[in-house]
Amino acid sequence: MRSSTPDIAALQQKALQFRREILETLQLAGSGHPGGSLSAVEIFISLYFYKLQYHAQDPKWEDRDRVIVSKGHCSPVVYVTLANAGFFPKEELKTFRKFGSRLQGHVHSKVPGVEFNTGSLGHGLSVANGLALGAKMLKKDFKTYCILGDGELQEGSIWEAAMMASNYKLDNICAIVDYNKVQENGLVKDIKNIEPLSDKWKSFGWNTLVIDGHDFNQLITALDEFAGCRGKPTVIIANTIKGKGVSFMELKAAWHGKAPNKEQLAEALKELK
């Protein structure tokens, strides 16, 4: 599964497969969030199939790296990733958003591999800080990763947490911003501009890396750079495309929170071969 010398071509194939499975899962559910799931596919693959230390059969292994998914609406990419990583049977993806399913609409810790229930934005970074601070107190080497949305950065609580992490020199935390440029009702820059984003994080005391979030080489390099950074937290600003891989979904706010129907799924799958 995980490898120290990544086969980039294989990861790219996996990304195509994940995008297909995300859309199939959403079509069956009849609702959910494709845009911010498709944009984060390479981020999750880089974590779960390159960087993270975990045991899928022992999801509570105490030395595992922690992932807090602050943008909890990207549950489709989270669940597809965890199923493919062996945390639970892929068959279960068909129950997404259905009554009685573990696969709640927003990420939930009853799903093996999910650390924390989210869904309300602006929560994850503080929780991840708590894990990182606790790890330092316990002298544990595991790392904590926090997946943030870009629209979510409009929440003030994110910046409370950003200040805390650098103040406590939490060099064992890595925030990854899925900077897909689109939020529920339009472009982030039009609704409430978060630029200059890199300068913001730098001014809050973070080791700030700006990359193409669909390029596995850049993701892997950035994740390795985080592992070597001492004395300050790291943020990876991953420039991505909302709805990546499906032409009629890309950069369209309408596909933030709407599932494809059967015809739209068929159209999308043609582009994901």
Place this chain on the structure above:
Amino acid sequence: MELKPTRDGFGEEIVAIGKEHQNVVVLSGDLEDATRAEYFKNAIPERFFNLGIAEQDVVGTAAGMSLLGFVPFACSFAVFLTNRAYDMLRLDVCYNDTNVKVVCSHTGVTVGEDGASAQCLEDFAIMRVLPNITVVCPVDFIEAKKATRAIFNTPGPMYMRTGRAPFPIITKADDPFILGKANLMRPGNDVTVIACGVMVSEALLAAETLKNEGTNVRVLNMHTIKPIDAAAIVEAAKQTGAIVTAEEHQVNGGLGSAVAEVLAKQCPVPVEMVAVADEFGESGTPQELLRAYHLKDADIAAAVRKVLKRKK
């Protein structure tokens, strides 16, 4: 009678618990001097964190630490933690069912001179509506120590209200304290006053006055607002036939409402509520404000006389 604030009880006991248990941490929103979390900071600085004036961050960080087996106590003024960080309490603490202990001082009008912005009058209402959490309001300094230990010993989300102003110590060290179990402070069979926090002292004063009028008042200390002691409420209703509630909180949604919910379903009897009448507080001394907002023993006595007229 010795006077001490409940916040001091928390401050003293959390130090004792912290010395016994390495997994106790205290997180503060830069009000540890006021909440008495400072006692812990001075005794065990390596497990104390002032996260600055950032209540949302305090709650979220506490939830994250709890995932590793720490027992975090998150402390600030009640208005700032329960109101400002409410979504974090809802999601990070209650929905995730994390072992976070929220301890807030500066509650009720007895906050005093700081005025309405610092006087939390809605914490019972907004905390008890959340699933998974226990809501506690110790009656005095001694009970605050017991309550601090009880919320540490009981797994899961806990909210504890403490007060700023010194009030009489009316319990003893060996009195029982069990979360969710009301304490009988005075026996009586004509009417029951169900009170919490500083209002228990006022209820006991009212009971003494009413005794001279030939009315025997039962006084219950309902230190746990949630889960409420329904058995004690129903027993009081059956045996005394009329209930008065008394709390330093808004009349809507607090102890009075919680008691009325039980009675409406299980044993309807006349109820009168002594509480803040859907308005904000103001500056003044605690005693001036208790009088101004009709939270004194005389107000409880008046409510008792009124409810007795309604009693069949």
